[in-house]
Amino acid sequence: MNNIAVLGAGVMGHGAAQLFAQAGKNVCIRARRESSLEEAKELMNNSLKIMVEKEMLTENDRNEALARVTYTTDLHEAIQGADFIFESIPEILEPKLETYEIIESVVSENTIIASNTSTFPLEELTQNANHPDRFIITHFFNPPQIVPTVEIAKDENTNEQVVETTYNLIKEIGKSPVVLKKEITGFIVNRVQVAMLREAFNLMEKGVATAEDIDTAMKGSMGFKWAFCGPMESQDLAGLQTTKAMVGNISQDLSNSREVPSFLEDMVESDQLGIRTNQGFYNYDDNGEEAIRSRDDQFINLLKLLQQKQG
Numbered sequence: 001m002n003n004i005a006v007l008g009a010g011v012m013g014h015g016a017a018q019l020f021a022q023a024g025k026n027v028c029i030r031a032r033r034e035s036s037l038e039e040a041k042e043l044m045n046n047s048l049k050i051m052v053e054k055e056m057l058t059e060n061d062r063n064e065a066l067a068r069v070t071y072t073t074d075l076h077e078a079i080q081g082a083d084f085i086f087e088s089i090p091e092i093l094e095p096k097l098e099t100y101e102i103i104e105s106v107v108s109e110n111t112i113i114a115s116n117t118s119t120f121p122l123e124e125l126t127q128n129a130n131h132p133d134r135f136i137i138t139h140f141f142n143p144p145q146i147v148p149t150v151e152i153a154k155d156e157n158t159n160e161q162v163v164e165t166t167y168n169l170i171k172e173i174g175k176s177p178v179v180l181k182k183e184i185t186g187f188i189v190n191r192v193q194v195a196m197l198r199e200a201f202n203l204m205e206k207g208v209a210t211a212e213d214i215d216t217a218m219k220g221s222m223g224f225k226w227a228f229c230g231p232m233e234s235q236d237l238a239g240l241q242t243t244k245a246m247v248g249n250i251s252q253d254l255s256n257s258r259e260v261p262s263f264l265e266d267m268v269e270s271d272q273l274g275i276r277t278n279q280g281f282y283n284y285d286d287n288g289e290e291a292i293r294s295r296d297d298q299f300i301n302l303l304k305l306l307q308q309k310q311g
């Protein structure tokens with residue numbers, strides 16, 4: 001697994017390309033537009049600079065990682081000779097299926113095709129596949145070059161050798177893989193995240209708290225705790241009799257909405273997309289460049305602490 005193709009150079013694709021390159025892999029990243037590739041190159045360079053500043057990497061590591069990445073707008077060129085194809089294009093099913101169809105017409109049946117999808121189960125992703133057994137889900141978290149967890153989802157068609165090879169590759173690049181026992185839409189983390197977001201959006205709609213209030217409350221509590229003590233371990237430390245009372249006393253009052261809240265629909269419709277458009281739950285004036293720098297600076301400090309704990 002030395003030759004990695006990364007399809008999509010956006011929020012996740014550029015970070016994944018950087019991560020694989022840092023781990024010594026040859027990476028070819030593809031986007032449809034040169035401008036996307038240029039932006040990805042700058043984002044990778046900025047991220048690697050912070051890692052050098054934080055003494056996670058040497059200047060030589062940074063230069064060698066950048067030298068391992070090639071850029072193309074040609075899909076065939078990107079996947080030619082790839083051992084492992086990491087698909088990270090937008091979370092829309094049709095373009096993913098169209099991309100897989102092209103890939104399968106070019107590569108050998110042994111080439112692993114991994115999707116970074118946030119939600120789609122393999123059953124949907126492989127519905128037109130010639131060789132569904134070589135597809136797998138490797139769900140990284142933003143930013144992938146820093147956040148440790150990678151969820152690996154398979155289904156009954158997935159070749160066990162593909163699972164083992166993928167698991168070993170994810171470990172080799174320094175991540176913490178979690179293989180789901182059963183496949184389910186949204187896997188583990190995004191199901192828990194969406195359940196949390198549903199309630200957070202409910203609190204905003206009820207006027208109980210603003211987005212900033214919620215961020216402050218969560219960062220200083222569960223965000224603080226869960227980096228070192230997960231939600232289940234936290235219950236053991238709290239006392240499960242209290243957990244039982246909390247769940248029993250609150251559950252019936254939680255939102256049971258099955259819809260995207262209208263305010264979120266309106267924000268997306270009016271191009272309030274977050275850092276990409278300088279407006280989301282917060283306002284920006286630099287397309288989030290400072291927010292990303294601050295995030296990476298703090299996340300790398302946390303990563304160092306976690307790595308010290310792991311020894």
Ligand SMILES: NC(=O)C1=CN([C@@H]2O[C@H](COP(=O)(O)OP(=O)(O)OC[C@H]3O[C@@H](n4cnc5c(N)ncnc54)[C@H](O)[C@@H]3O)[C@@H](O)[C@H]2O)C=CC1
Nearest residue numbers: 008009010011012013031088089090091095116117118142
């Ligand atoms: N943004 C996030 O925080 C996370 C996203 N993901 C998943 O990763 C995947 C990519 O998400 P992002 O990086 O956020 O998307 P993005 O929109 O930032 O980047 C998508 C990239 O794909 C390219 N692209 C768009 N349409 C294409 C097509 N039809 N064919 C080929 N390339 C195309 C774009 O030019 C861009 O380079 C999605 O499946 C998403 O659910 C997973 C974890 C976190």
Ligand SMILES: O=C(O)[C@@H](O)C(=O)[C@H](O)[C@@H](O)CO
Nearest residue numbers: 117118140141142189190193
């Ligand atoms: O935070 C993340 O990286 C993950 O929860 C995701 O997969 C989501 O796409 C997220 O980025 C959007 O909430």
